[in-house]
Amino acid sequence: MRLWQLVALTILAHTAFNGSRMLVSLYAIHLHASAFTVGALMSSYALLPMLFALSAGRLVDRSGARWPLFGASVAVALGVLLPFVWPRLQTLYVASTLIGTGFMVFHVAISQVVGAIGRAEDRAANFSWLALGFSVSGSIGPLVTGFAIDAIGHVRTFLLLFLFPLPPLLLLWLNRPALPQAKERKADAGESRVMDLLRSRALRRVFIASGLLNMAWDLYAFVIPIYGSRIGLSASTIGAVMGSFAVATFAVRLLLPLLIRRVRPWHVITAALSISAAAYCLFPLFTSVPLLVALSCALGIGLGCSQPMVMALLYNTSPPGRQGEALGVRTTVMNASHTVLPLMFGALGAALGMFPVFWAMAALLGAGAYFVSRRRADG
Template sequence: MKRYPSSLLLAFAVAFCNMGAYRSSKLVVALFAAHLGADAMDVGVIVSLYALVPLMLAVYAGRITDRLGMVGPIVGGTAGVVLGLLVPWLWPGLPGLYVSAGLLGGSYVFYHVAIQKLVGTISTPETRSQNFAAYSMVLAVATFVGPLVFGYSIDQVGHPRTYLFIAAMALTTIILLLAFKAVLPARARSGEEHGGPVFDLLANPGLRRALITSGVILTGIDLFSFYLPIYGHQIGLSATVIGRIIAMFALASFVVRVAMPRLVAMSSEERVLGWSLAVSGGTYLLFPFFTDAWILAAIAFVLGLGLGCGQPLSMMLTYMRAPPGRSGEALGLRLTVNHFSHVVVPLVFGAIGTAFGLAPVFWINAAFLAGGGFLTRRRA
């Protein structure tokens, strides 16, 4: 069994707590909004707030990380996440959900850029692919555990108190990092040389492809995270059952990430990404045709197999192809691309869902993913 350095284990523990809290908040906000009578357009606007603020801050967060190191942005960003999670507990209504979503998105981006760079900084060229794969598996476990636990919590104690429990999970991140900060290498606590216009990064075709692919993949993941709960609510599934269906997606993501290094070795990064998008597009076509929870869980599992390996591959390629001293900025640019799609897509799909129902939301996204897979395979 591979032994990881203590610094990387600390990064994994921090990532587990923060990702579990963040992903769980997306489940809770969708169900809480539906409980309060919000329609698909309302949910689409709330979803877009998770991405609108980080859209404007992601590159800046990357530059701050390059300049100051990773510990400060992780702690500061997580503190903002905790505050955002407390808002619906203190202010349980749709206005509170709007404020919470914006605060969560704006705070999480500082943590998100810094933790990705931390994994890359700790790694050597020989261990980087394995470490990013392991990091992505930690995220998959957190995404599995969070909705499973907090979906059950909603049924037992309600939405506002569940937000309080999620905030406690995020707070654990700060406690861990401050208690064990000494195990991190010095370069993780200090900055680097930096400079140059951000658009210079787009001159690298490999980096540019990684950015585009990442945006396509995360669009599929986010639409699943937000619209599967709405669909489940419409067909009468409980929050616990919906949480279990989402957890199956996370379980499949974990399984495929275990096999990801071997898949890449047998083919190439671009071909694996292309097939993952094609499989995901085909899977999205199936959701509106079924209401049985077991079948929906099986479909979610296949979707997780399709989308699960795309994130770590695009993340790793972004870090590796960034100019020296600008890896944080490149990762921030990756998040900017992701969040641009997060802002636009929920608003567009929210309007479509309100006007025509949820089935076209799934089908149009299927075409989007399949088209991205075709273009990616052509580049391979």
């Protein structure tokens, strides 16, 4: 299967995933859920991925990507269909768990396949194209979801999102075109060897930077629907604001393949953390839609340029034959923060309002930028 075909499958699956995050939040708010409940729902997207990402990575290393991708697409499709069939708040917990777990497996598997294409020096560019696909679906998901909610309501919008994972399901079932087969690995890869990955200084730096950047990405999807609802924005306007974030990530990733050989990955990651910290610091100071769009674009540029660099660094510094496992460790670290932070920030938002939520995230990102810049200086 060629790179553009992998990107196309990713766009379809991620549109359902990304649209569902906004839809679940807004539907829960429509059902009069508190900020803490919305945070719990967002944590449900990450709980099982936190527990099983490492196993998913090992499965992909051992058996190849086709059937993990197929099973993941089934889980995403069922997850977005459930609230249409049983439209109640309790169903959203099951749906968010299914969607989050399914897309975690999809992301680990598709990243492993993309990393295996071409030479080591091509990986940053390949991951840039994959990230560009995520930006396309990141734009489509909120825009389609927001306008669909205003036009046909929350429940029918779940049915609309159900259509997106169906083409990947069909293509993966038929295996047309064929995915690469799994590579041979040594038989002595035990549970304890996870510590080998964590002992690597280079990999630890990547895991920490990746965790912080993904926290910033994930929190955006959590706080903007709540903040937008509190300042009186419609669902379509919230979707447009969130869509501008994705458009910005698309624009910067469109340029990345041209710039990738001229910039150092760690310089880009430090700049991304700094820009994201500044954006989160400014968000709660404004209610004007144009200014929220501008801040979303700034955040999108910062986060959008960092992910391909992180993925290329992770793949290149991982031991041979264990790239899927390293991706699983990264996903575990990432989802551990995704599980805890929405609950913590949801409780904080319910008790003190949204200002402390934005500024706490800004402080974490600023500290991360300082840490990464110091480690970079130390070599």
